[in-house]
Amino acid sequence: MSAPLPGSVDDTLAMLGSAGYVGDRELATVLFLSLKMRRPLFLEGEAGVGKTEIAKVLAAALGRRLIRLQCYEGLDVAAAVYEWNYARQMMAIRLAEASGTGGNRDKLEADVFSERYLVKRPLLQALEPSPEGPPVLLIDELDRADEAFEAFLLEILSDFQVTVPELGTVKAAEPPIVILTSNRTREIHDALKRRCLYHWIDYPDAERERRIVAAKAPDAPVALTRQVVAFVQRLRGEDLFKAPGVAETLDWATALVELDAVSLDPAQVSDTLGVLLKYQDDLAKVRGLHLRHLLDDARMDVTTP
Ligand SMILES: Nc1ncnc2c1ncn2[C@@H]1O[C@H](COP(=O)(O)OP(=O)(O)OP(=O)(O)O)[C@@H](O)[C@H]1O
Ligand SMILES: [Mg+2]
The missing domain is CATH 3.40.50.300 (P-loop containing nucleotide triphosphate hydrolases)
Incomplete structure (x- = not known):
């Protein structure tokens, strides 16, 4: 409709x-x-x-x-607009020849270049x-x-x-x-x-990203969603090769729900970081010095209105 x-x-x-x-x-x-x-x-x-x-x-x-x-x-045009179905055209020509109706070349040509043989x-x-x-x-x-x-x-x-x-x-x-x-x-x-x-x-701000998670991953508890979004938003401020998109936030929230998480803890964040970051250099960087800092900052973002 x-x-x-x-x-x-x-x-x-x-x-x-x-x-x-x-x-x-x-x-x-x-x-x-x-x-x-x-x-x-x-x-x-x-x-x-x-x-x-x-x-x-x-x-x-x-x-x-x-x-x-x-x-x-x-x-190219063949993949984007149209192409002729050569195999079927060849078959039609062979059949016409075999049945003796291939003699009328103009008619045969018009027939094999008709819409029937066009792949749209x-x-x-x-x-x-x-x-x-x-x-x-x-x-x-x-x-x-x-x-x-x-x-x-x-x-x-x-x-x-x-x-x-x-x-x-x-x-x-x-x-x-x-x-x-x-x-x-x-x-x-x-x-x-x-x-x-x-x-x-652009990447959504925290408020909008929370609403996206609420719409797309409704099983995530509100408190967890707040922390997840705050952490991802902090992560995007880091100098990474590839920052996580909204798709990754949703995946991460879903992954954490699967693991029965109700809030973020450093070990679990580190273990699940591959859901958010897909480059080894980024993972190493965040897992190294940064992770605790980032998590503390994210927790602060959640508690300060
Ligand atoms: N504002 C939004 N509201 C609801 N869902 C969103 C929103 N933004 C992103 N998503 C969700 O995030 C996921 C990724 O979105 P999408 O595939 O459209 O991203 P994209 O910009 O096309 O990414 P790519 O450049 O990798 O193709 C989808 O599951 C989509 O539902
Ligand atoms: Mg896309």
């Missing part, structure tokens, strides 16, 4: 909340505007801060189909009409694709149309709702950014 687009920033915030996403006003505003102005939304931020989740939540809340294009180095990939799927309204198109981790693909995407995001030479042009009657994400391993070109509204998703 599709739902109407939110009518205001407050509605947008409420819509995110009802789908379990704890957003802030800035995000709700840019999301509301991107829906209203029908402009793609370009989200950047560190890993695990909830970029991909926004597209999922949006599709669920609006009752739209979610179409995801995961980007990677070497991603995410970008083409996103241009087709859906009964519940335009889908949410998530173009995830665009920074991993190469620049040639980015240039191609620019074209699609301008016209929302694709030409299949053998078949003709497919144009979206209504453009899809487009969310692009990047972890900023490289800069995305200005030309593409210009077509989008932009939002940087």
